[in-house]
Amino acid sequence: MARMNMVQALNSAMDVMLERDPRVVILGEDVGYFGGVFRATDGLQRKHGEHRVLDTPIAEGGIIATAIGMGVNGLKPVAEIQFADYIYPGYDQVVSELARLRYRSAGDFAAPVTIRTPCGGGIRGGQTHSQSPEAVFTHVCGVKVVMPSNPYDAKGLLIASIEGEDPVVFFEPKRLYNGPFDGDPHKPAVPWSAHPRGEVPEGHYTVPLGRAEVVRPGKHVSVLTYGTMVHVAEAAVRATGIDAEIVDVRTMAPLDVDTLCTSVCKTGRCVVVHEATRFSGYGAELVATVQEHCFWNLEAPVLRVAGWDTPYPHAFEWDYFPGQARIAAALKQVTEAA
């Protein structure tokens, strides 16, 4: 076991896969010689060569389209979109092409492309470097959508994504790259080395897609969340002293309904938390799923804590970010309900 932050864990996942599988190639803006703006591909081109780790033109649609072509021709491309906020020029290639190839050709063609992209706020990135667009991908039939919350999961889920035969949009909460951020920007940063999930095997292992994880068992309320908000929720639970069960969704599509709903049926109360904007957000899907499966076990309305329905504002980041206070308020509201 080694101590890794999330960037190192992702780097290690790609290094392991480049080593193990000659079909794996990495492509994206600044990923080659420089090693990526967040250093996720640092050293990989030097080690594996410039035919395996390619710097690309600044054209997200072109990156995804060429990755699809490579996937059709037997490679396993891992494409980096430098910020999730930049992914939209490639949206048509994801929705109309990548997600549909297998279906529209009745299994004759498919492209096992993994798209890695940093998402989320908390880094003073304003509206073009802070978005969490997972819901616009979970609504697309034919792509899997993943968001890890710690280095161990990040490496295992990324390896599983690359090894799978289906396309994956792999969101990386960039505020977690260097440490488990609990939502308080005024506290000194905490490194991953102090966190149990900062212990990461150096070799090959996988964390299967489609499986949520109970990261904190509890009795009184279930918190369904993912990404950065797992850590913010943990801090809010500590602060309130409420015995909440926190479920890290990890894979948004396909969803592990059993783990989520087993928890909610047990606790009878539920708060859904995500960074993304609230209206038509992924939380709406979670709430609907809980309602369908747990209605007769529910003791209180299911609440959502999410980003406000505005673009991500630069100067008001900490009023916008769904921090501990808002989660705590929701926890109190559902647990105090009759």
Add this chain to the structure above:
Amino acid sequence: MTPRSRLHVPHPPARPGQDPDFSYVRISPAGTVIRPDVTASARDMENLSLEMVRVLGEDHRAVGPWNPHLEPEELQVGLRHMLLTRLFDDRMQKIQRQGRISFYIKSTGEEAVAVAAGMALQPTDMLFPSYRQQGLQVVRGRNLVDLMCQCLSNTHDMCKGRQMPIMYHWGSGNIFTISGNLATQFPQAVGWAMAAAIKGEDRIAASWLGEGSSAEADFHYAMTFAAVYQAPVILNLVNNQWAISTFQGFAGGEHQTFAQRGPGYGIPGIRVDGNDFLAVYAVTQWAAQRARHSGGPTLIELVTYRAGAHSTSDDPSKYRPKEEWRAWPLGDPITRLKQHLIALGEWSEERHTRLEKELEAHVSASWKEAESHGTLTSGPTLDPLTMFEDVFREMPPNLKAQQQELRELREAQGETRSTEPAPSAAGKR
């Protein structure tokens, strides 16, 4: 006078009721355009993007440095493929008019674009067509029954009823699945070609799009990536003058040729007479050789004319002169190759009529067989439960649940013929 700006709104040279005018199409005499070595620098062949490579002269003879010197037997095969493509199109259009398929797109007048290019490539080369290159399927020996069954969405439909007509695919024939979202295949072909080079293979990719969809960002992604990595790919831009109702001026063809975009990216741009079978064959062969020898990509503008409607849902008499196709200065690709073969003494009107009859009978027999596998309205049908397959490699739990829900709904309807839907399974764990 106060300065002010005005938009230039492009207008086609003729609208319904006016005389067709193709004076804007610059045509080089056959045999006059030089043929550079395949290893030459893109910089040294910019004239190819302005002139027009043509091999078949007014006297139906093949002339000049681009003459591919094909054997008469190969020319006859090309003629046969083009004729079969046209007769197949004509039949499918009629069938659509009879309401037996929902939609169709003909390639009439553009048969050489697909057939000559397809013949100039290796069977192992990967093709990424748009929706108007059915000639590629014919060249590669696709059974017409397969194409017809796709259009019928019947029990033998390669797409299992998931796609509207003409969205073919053929993995074993190295023809990619056609997309209804235009131009997406262009950068995908570049990626495929990059992978071939990464793997060190000698296979190349070729893709086709229309001049209309060359306005999409995907065109520019393809050109940029192909140029940057010198990918072994042939990028074919089929300039058939019309994108549904908008003429090529709206795609940016008024002030420069589409081929001229090539040199702007550092890619050879070749403008070719798209209705000249020999010229299309020759430039494709040239570009393929160049790509196979690490010479990188080529942009080929195929100047042709969409003789029919955009699709069976379109009525071109609303926006262009009805008989415009008769005035098209580059003629008809089938007639021109036929006359060339006759001039060579290798063909005759009698043989042509005989071939037409033979191919028509082949199309009829194919249709009969296709219909035996079911139609939209009668005969055996696909199991709707298969709609949940192939979304992912393995069916995830939510799709299994939805498949079960539909199964129960159908069983309930089948047993009782009730109009009431079966109870929803949504609440079940």
